[in-house]
Amino acid sequence: MKLILALALLQGMAAYAGEVHSNGYAVRFEERIEKASGDLHGETVGRVSIVRTSDQALVWQENTPLRPDCGVVAAVTAINDRFVAVCGHLGGRHYTQKIIFMQGNALSMVSVDQYDSPSPVRVERNGSLAIDVQRRDRFPGELTGPHYFPTVYRLHHDDATFGFVPSFDGDAAERYWQHYRATRQAAPAAAVLPELLASLLAAQAGKQSICAELDTLAADLQQGRQYDAQGARTLMRTWLHKLPAIGYPAFDTQACPGRI
Numbered sequence: 001m002k003l004i005l006a007l008a009l010l011q012g013m014a015a016y017a018g019e020v021h022s023n024g025y026a027v028r029f030e031e032r033i034e035k036a037s038g039d040l041h042g043e044t045v046g047r048v049s050i051v052r053t054s055d056q057a058l059v060w061q062e063n064t065p066l067r068p069d070c071g072v073v074a075a076v077t078a079i080n081d082r083f084v085a086v087c088g089h090l091g092g093r094h095y096t097q098k099i100i101f102m103q104g105n106a107l108s109m110v111s112v113d114q115y116d117s118p119s120p121v122r123v124e125r126n127g128s129l130a131i132d133v134q135r136r137d138r139f140p141g142e143l144t145g146p147h148y149f150p151t152v153y154r155l156h157h158d159d160a161t162f163g164f165v166p167s168f169d170g171d172a173a174e175r176y177w178q179h180y181r182a183t184r185q186a187a188p189a190a191a192v193l194p195e196l197l198a199s200l201l202a203a204q205a206g207k208q209s210i211c212a213e214l215d216t217l218a219a220d221l222q223q224g225r226q227y228d229a230q231g232a233r234t235l236m237r238t239w240l241h242k243l244p245a246i247g248y249p250a251f252d253t254q255a256c257p258g259r260i
Contacts, residue, residue: 016030016031016067016068016069016075017029017030017031017068017075018030018068018069018074018075018076018086019076020076020077020078020084021053021078022078022081022084022102023081023082023102023103024052024053024054024102025050025051025052025053025059025084025102026050026051026053027048027049027050027076027084027086027100027102028048028049028050028051028076029046029047029048029049029068029075029076029086029088030046030047030049030068031044031045031046031047031067031068032044032045032046032047032063033045034065040065044067045063045064045065045066045067046063046064046065046066046067046068046088047061047062047063047064048060048061048062048064048086048098049061050100050102050107059107060107064088065090066088066089066090066096067088067089067090067091068086068087068088069087069088069089070087070088070089070095070097070114070118071118072118072119072120073085073087073095073097073118073119073120074087075087075088077120077121079099079121079123079129080123082101082102082103083099083100083101083102083121083129084099084100084102085097085098085099085100085120085121086098086100087118089118093116094113094115094116095113095114095115095116095117095118096111096112096113096114097111097112097114097118097121097131098110098111098112099111099112099121099129099155099164101157101162108162110155110162110163110164112131112133112153112164113133114131114133114134115133115134115135115136115148116134116136116146116148117132117133117134117148119131119132124154124171125171128154128155129154129155130152130153130154130155130167130172131152131153131164132150132151132152132153132175132179133150133151133152133153134148134149134150135148135149135150135151135246136148136149138246139194139242139246143194147192147194147195148195149194149195149198149246149248150175150176150179150195150198150199150202151166151202151247152166152167152168152172152175152176152202153165153166153167154167154172166247168202168204168205168248168249169205170205170206170207172202172205173202173203173204173205173206173207173208174203174206176199176200176202176203176206177199177203177206177208179195179199180196180199180200180203180213183195183196183199184196188220189217189220189221190220190221190226190227193217193221193235193236193239194239194242194243196217197217197236197239197240197243198243198248200213200214201240201243201244201248201249201250201251202248202249204249204251204252204255205249209255209256210255210256211255211256211259214236214256214259214260215259217232217236218232218233218236219232221235221236233260236260237260240260
């Protein structure tokens with residue numbers, strides 16, 4: 001009898017799900033058990049469904065390997081009256097957000113991988129959407145351990161484009177400075193030099209000059225006598241030349257003459 005009761009209770013328990021209503025639609029992100037053959041067979045994965053509230057018609061559905069919820073970011077978030085974000089993970093790591101555009105009968109979706117560091121989608125002052133991504137494993141074989149390179153992505157949405165693209169403009173610069181300051185406090189400069197320089201390159205379009213920070217980094221690298229003045233600047237120059245290969249702006253040597 002106890003076994004039968006326990007089974008009945010388990011069958012009645014709902015899987016984790018998040019749901020919001022926005023602009024005439026209900027967006028739901030729920031757990032499901034993968035029944036298809038393959039590596040994920042029997043695993044808990046997810047399903048995203050969009051229902052039109054006026055007639056309860058299912059207008060869109062996607063089965064995904066992602067499980068709902070991203071810790072600090074909810075499984076489903078209504079960003080504004082046109083956009084909804086769903087966020088899921090792969091086994092507790094590798095977080096991905098899907099941004100859904102809903103207006104009238106138009107539905108579009110774009111995904112953004114956030115790796116190990118989920119963060120919410122922001123609405124910028126001009127009404128555009130932006131999201132911070134910490135990319136890792138950018139220099140395999142050269143860097144050991146996790147190294148996280150920041151990139152601000154902005155949503156471009158027009159008749160021809162619906163997708164996130166990297167942003168290194170003046171408005172994004174403060175986000176890069178925030179990452180730079182947090183990284184500086186978390187570890188010695190020599191341990192995180194590539195991501196520090198990446199943040200500075202990304203912030204060049206801002207109002208604050210990066211020149212003084214380059215001098216500070218060069219001085220910090222000389223502490224402990226691991227590098228002399230020339231060795232510190234050579235190492236910094238090497239990374240400043242490498243980082244544009246993974247998408248960062250080139251170093252403006254005219255802005256900081258004689259620094260590197």
